Amino acid sequence: MVATDDLHAPKGEAPAFDLSAYLSERQGFVEAALDSSLPVTYPTQIYEAMRYSLLAGGKRLRPILCLATCELAGGTVEMAMPTACALEMIHTMSLIHDDLPAMDNDDYRRGKLTNHKVYGEDIAILAGDGLLAYAFEFIASQSDNVPAPRLLQVISRLGKAVGAAGLVGGQVVDLESEGKPDIQEETLNFIHTHKTGALLEACVVCGAILAGAESEDLQRLSRYAQNIGLAFQIVDDILDITATQEELGKTAGKDLQAQKATYPSLWGIEESASRAKQLVKAAKDELAPFGKKAEPLIAIADFITTRTH
Ligand code: GRG
Numbered sequence: 001m002v003a004t005d006d007l008h009a010p011k012g013e014a015p016a017f018d019l020s021a022y023l024s025e026r027q028g029f030v031e032a033a034l035d036s037s038l039p040v041t042y043p044t045q046i047y048e049a050m051r052y053s054l055l056a057g058g059k060r061l062r063p064i065l066c067l068a069t070c071e072l073a074g075g076t077v078e079m080a081m082p083t084a085c086a087l088e089m090i091h092t093m094s095l096i097h098d099d100l101p102a103m104d105n106d107d108y109r110r111g112k113l114t115n116h117k118v119y120g121e122d123i124a125i126l127a128g129d130g131l132l133a134y135a136f137e138f139i140a141s142q143s144d145n146v147p148a149p150r151l152l153q154v155i156s157r158l159g160k161a162v163g164a165a166g167l168v169g170g171q172v173v174d175l176e177s178e179g180k181p182d183i184q185e186e187t188l189n190f191i192h193t194h195k196t197g198a199l200l201e202a203c204v205v206c207g208a209i210l211a212g213a214e215s216e217d218l219q220r221l222s223r224y225a226q227n228i229g230l231a232f233q234i235v236d237d238i239l240d241i242t243a244t245q246e247e248l249g250k251t252a253g254k255d256l257q258a259q260k261a262t263y264p265s266l267w268g269i270e271e272s273a274s275r276a277k278q279l280v281k282a283a284k285d286e287l288a289p290f291g292k293k294a295e296p297l298i299a300i301a302d303f304i305t306t307r308t309h
Pocket of ligand 1: 057058059060061090091093094095097098103110132162163167168171195196233236309
């Protein structure tokens with residue numbers, strides 16, 4: 001039988017990589033794994049609050065990146081799935097805390113009321129804490145067929161990526177910068193390489209560590225991730241101006257309202273879009289030595305500049 005993709009490929013050329021089929025298949029795997037990762041038990045309120053945000057949708061980009069790099073480096077989806085779920089737990093907890101009145105004060109996230117709007121601030125803080133702790137427990141207790149030293153490396157890298165040297169540090173500088181119109185490019189880069197880039201880099205690098213990748217490949221993948229991380233944030237800033245609340249699933253125009261320094265406020269929208277494209281190109285260049293195996297990562301890099309939410 002001829003695959004339908006082959007019917008559309010020009011003669012002699014391999015069919016183009018179908019990112020949307022790839023993403024929906026992977027999203028399906030990740031949704032199922034997340035759903036079974038966190039059963040509700042006593043005290044039910046906290047588990048329900050954790051599940052409310054963890055299973056609220058989202059692109060699942062971080063777990064998908066982790067699975068993709070594990071496969072690229074010769075590992076399997078099964079080896080990486082507990083870490084992939086943990087990455088989404090950490091991402092979700094950072095969104096819950098980011099949305100709190102003490103931080104961004106948002107009412108909507110992923111098209112639904114934010115965690116604190118449903119469960120109250122006290123439970124939302126604890127739901128975030130619960131997800132953060134469970135993420136590390138989940139990697140340590142659920143990973144199969146991965147040598148312990150690799151798991152230790154993953155746990156250590158991930159801890160660094162989310163703590164004061166990563167997400168937390170980026171968030172602190174972001175909060176300090178609010179309402180200051182004269183933020184320099186260097187500070188903005190610090191915020192985003194830490195707040196957004198550090199976790200994306202951990203996703204990419206941890207997937208490859210689980211598969212036992214060599215240091216040179218890890219460095220290449222790390223540079224790929226740093227470039228897509230910054231491009232991702234630039235596009236996020238642009239979408240905050242150009243997309244609707246329905247497209248974003250959260251309040252649009254928040255950055256302008258909060259007088260936040262953003263890439264479009266520094267460079268304008270067109271220049272920001274052009275720099276995001278340059279970063280995506282640099283990211284893809286890093287993948288050249290991996291050949292066809294890197295197709296999913298190349299397509300994901302392209303998706304970053306074309307996404308609408
Ligand atoms: C991690 C211990 C710890 C605390 C949290 C609040 C905080 C410290 C950090 C904020 C991190 C943050 C909210 C960064 C923004 C990242 C970002 C661009 C989110 C949007 O990601 P998408 O578009 O969202 O992938 P979906 O919903 O698709 O997953």
